[in-house]
Amino acid sequence: MPVYWGACWKIEASLLRVNWEQYGSSAGINWITVAYAQFLVCYRMKETSGWQQVFSSPHLDWVIKQVALNAKVLGGALGDHNKMVAVASCSEIIPWALQANGNGSEIGVFHLGVSAEALFFVGNQLIATSHTGKISVWNAVTKHWQIQDIVPINSYDAAGTFLLLGCNSGSIYYVDVQKFPLRMKDNDLLATELYCDPTEDSVTALSMYLTPKTSDSGNWIEIAYGTSSGVVRVIMQHPETVGSSPQLFQTFTVHRSPVTKIMLLEKHLISVCADNNHVRTWTVTRFRRMISTQAGSMPLASFKILSLDDLNGPAGCGAGTGPFGEWDKQQVLIQRVVLDTCQVFVRLSSTSKRICEVRSVDAAAITAFTVHECEGSSRISSHPRCYLFTGHANGSVQMWDLTTAMEMLGKPPEASSLTEEELLQQLAQCDFSMQFDLTGPPRTPNTR
Template identity: 75%
Template sequence: FLMIHVHTPVHSLSGEVAQLHYCCFVYRFSTSRQTLTWVPDSFFSRSIFIDRDPSLFAPILNFLRTKELHPRAINVHMLMHEAEFYGIAPLVRKLQLCDELDRSSCGNVLFNGYLPPPGTPPKSAGASSHSQVCLETEENSVLCVCVRVRVCTCLRARVCLGQSSDPGMVRIICGHHNWIAVAYTQFVVCYRVKESTGWQQVFTSPRLDWVIDRVALNAKVMGGSLGDNDKMVAVASVTEIILWAICPDGNGNEIGVFSLGVPVEALFFVGNQMIATSHAGKVGVWNAVTKHWQNQDVVPISSYDTAGSLLILGCNNGSIYYIDVQKFPLRMKDNDLLVTELYRDPTEDAITALSVYLTPKTSDSGNWIEIAYGTSSGTVRVIVQHPETVGSGPQLFQTFSVHRSPVTKIMLSEKHLISVCADNNHVRTWTVTRFRGMISTQPGSTPLTSFKILSLDDVDGHGGCSAGTEIGPYGERDDQQVFIQRVVPDTDKLYVRLSSNGKRVCEVRSVDGTSITAFTVHECEGSSRIGSRPRRYLFSGHSNGSIQMWDLTTAMEIAGKVDIRALGGPTEEELLELLDQCDLALTRTPDSTPRASTCRYMFSY
């Protein structure tokens, strides 16, 4: 008989942060050599020292004694990991069968589609004209000397392809109408969906010489020399932007390469206009009608939103500015984007997040423009622009001082005001009272709930690009919105939570077991059938390059028919299980300084 001593680390959960304490507990198991070694070539046939979890060793020893397994009393995944370590093949196979009872490569009822990884495209003939040579400097930065005799400062370990992330994984996903654009490390792929044929790959860019940080898609260009049916897709890396036109037959033509001069931190379309902004204080606009690219210096930008043809900018001097991009072609001669101050915060704190809500237009008055914004001090304010008082500017409506960290996200919708601060993604939600569609002072916005969206991001960037893992909130502003929570970088699971109360709508798990590196939520237009409505989908991008789709409309309907459980994000047990799969040495907590993402692999809980 053998006496086996197993020393164990003890997990404890303090608040919402998992901690690991090493204690001197010793668990003793008595068994025979015959029992331990009946499985040939296992761990026990060649080793006598065991430094493993005794709670998992007990069922393994019981299996060796009785050859029986009671899966309902164990954690199948953790026990499978232990059985693989000990090399007990019969137990591993039994546990795999137990695991397969609840898993399928066809997914559950929410699984809506699978797009396999695309092939890597060749470089275009002119790719070398966009290449960059990286040189070290004494200041420990990197200079990118471009072949087009451009010199720009970029960030270490991000542009040099030798230090970039896995080229085959999905970095960013964005959607527009019935199209999605998927950015990989060096190329972008566009897909469109039709009811009769499903999702089809319609455009693949050439392979670039630098890493993609941002991607923007416009699937409905109205008018202009591109034609009514043409689409546009753009990608950015540090200061450079490449724009393509996608023709109806799926072929793409490069429109041009543009430079903002400073790192591009936001890339998007407003109508036909492609917009690029930077925290450094630059706005760039390209217009499809005039084919003109224009840069303009502004105050350093810390947030933005759009409303119709208006681009709203929140800046670090406490002011909110706007640009009417419809007027852009009229001002080319003056080289002026007509940047106009709309409002200044009473305390002149930096505007770190903002959200614009346009009320429904009535016959006797135009739209009310409502703007919610958050500041670097944690203040949340709502301002309102009356149609009949356009000349006097917005009026301060309501102020909240509940956050003690900088506000990083804010959303004003028909029913809710939602804010997120830098304190581990702490969310506060208020209900909004409306009268005839307009925000009302009686009783005004009232507190509803408070919760956190905990997540750990990868320090070395293997988890993807920060632009590809934004938590949200996602959804139309006249509908219920959701947050998407990826707890640890190397995980195949996402939690979908209501933005109004933090309750868990559902959880989705990769059908092929691959890690999720990017995600987004997008509504696709309904079919031509009578009564068909747009449907909301969660698109997840994976480490192997695949795209998986999940039907959130069905998930919301199911959740609406039953009383949603009190679960929010992961439970303590689920959090510990996820952390067991994560190397905490590769993660870190964020600093509290607000800044717009530059896709430097930023880290947030």
């Protein structure tokens, strides 16, 4: 099945980060950050003028390994600068503050001292983590870096202003980044131990799902995590039990290798392990949008997403395939089988059913990809649409609309979709030797 819409820009992309921002109801402004080997470029799209380059960083002395974009810095924390972009090498981090017109100014160069495996924004705060146990936060209000040592970090996830860290010791640490809590005695970042795995296995994957507020005291928090032994667990914390450890809800022992990716969604629980991207999925039963403890989670599918270039992808096995998409909708997996290929396959993350095949319009090899959903044009009040961005080796970024393919996936095939050969085969199976008219007596052929 082909993809139904695409666009192309002349950009050489090795890393892609997308952030869509909607201003009011009259104009939609969208941002995309594309990282070259040693500098990055920011593009902005308006409905009236299309995509335009608005910022280009200076040439750096090192190769970019991580890139993060935040187009929603709230509360005027940066003054006239309401957007931020940051890059990281093995140990250096450079953030830029972007103005509304796109011009940017370097905030400073920070030396983490160790390799930064993850660089991302939670609210206004820029966060970098390392598997050695260091976590660094740039506070947009105080405008200074805060670095702290905890136990080695293997995974993380953020939802709202909450940040979870999965550690080698089996512990899950919790930080409310909005409050930016600091300890009084040493001014270190306050990272509270939220939960510890019963067998103290290393927490290698994390996923947090926040339900709407059920009371004045807070949210119902659901957390799914995977361990180095392949165990998948689901824990929950009720609003009335804030302050105590979450309760263990379910345990699945279906993987034989470390879990590399896990995703807890509204309707599905998805886990990926290091054994050739082996994926296991479950259906999640909910009552009033909260996970149900009566029916529980039921097994749905088991499959593998073959990918021979995982060793060259970011952050190891499973990270390059997804799942991608919104938490309350159907998510997708992006399968790039081999390196230097010009095509990827888009599959449902729940069942592995192929949605479509995306092939670059100019046969250029795909070097990076990401998926994002955004609001449609405000002038026609269209529904949100799902887009796939692909970066290519020949210096282009191509944009694909996946919404039409996903909508057609659930529709039965139409009669007009039959090919000529299929139609002839069906006609050959029909028997036209006898015909009867049941509305009257048999007709006598006219011999005249």
